[in-house]
């Protein structure tokens with residue numbers, strides 16, 4: 001009996017020590033994050049210990065985990081199959097500020113009882129991660145994003161995240177450039193430009209007086225929208241072909257809010273009365289046909305009679321009268337790095 005009490009006492013002291021060991025680590029966190037913090041010991045990575053703050057979603061996962069343990073250990077001890085390891089589709093990633101990427105997760109063994117994931121980041125200011133594992137770059141720096149098995153919290157895997165600055169806005173002769181050479185920041189989201197929009201409506205009204213029907217079929221497009229659009233074109237035609245008529249995210253003039261696609265997005269537009277009138281008159285309202293015929297080698301895009309770009313009346317008229325495309329007029333290139 002005395003021996004039994006000694007063992008119990010030893011266990012009690014051990015448990016107490018473990019608690020004390022945890023305290024200094026937690027104390028290094030800012031006060032507001034202490035309530036939901038835990039120390040994770042990493043199993044297959046270069047970072048030995050990371051202090052992570054649990055989000056609301058992961059808190060829910062923790063509750064699920066507790067429920068699974070109770071059910072598995074007490075009621076159906078033979079049915080619980082532990083997660084033993086996690087593999088990821090990538091373990092290192094470099095992202096520009098604003099970009100996102102999500103690794104694919106595989107938990108082993110295949111028949112593990114519960115493959116729920118707990119996602120955490122070592123630095124919320126550098127990169128956030130949502131409950132699905134979507135990593136979003138927020139500011140320059142490095143951090144570690146960790147996925148832990150909710151069913152077996154001893155098992156986790158890390159992604160080393162490096163966040164670098166994205167492109168800056170490029171103005172040449174006062175003209176905002178978005179082409180294959182010059183990208184826009186992914187978080188540049190100005191919406192449609194009010195001056196360009198007003199100029200379009202003025203042009204539309206004058207065209208209407210002549211019996212012509214002009215309308216905008218595509219105006220401002222966000223970075224994320226363009227990313228989805230471009231990916232669909234790549235899936236459909238392959239990358240090389242898609243690059244002839246669709247801009248990669250960040251490279252679309254539609255993200256500037258200064259470009260409009262008019263009427264039918266089709267070569268046939270150039271032969272309509274509307275298309276002919278726009279080609280001869282849009283500069284009077286401050287627009288140019290941005291991707292003219294026979295300029296694909298310079299602009300990087302096929303002829304697009306429907307795509308107009310606002311430059312203001314003076315510059316648009318000068319470009320129109322020069323007979324040059326915008327790249328030639330400014331002496332710049334339009335080519336992707338790779």
Ligand SMILES: [Zn+2]
Nearest residue numbers: 259260261307
């Ligand atoms: Zn367009």
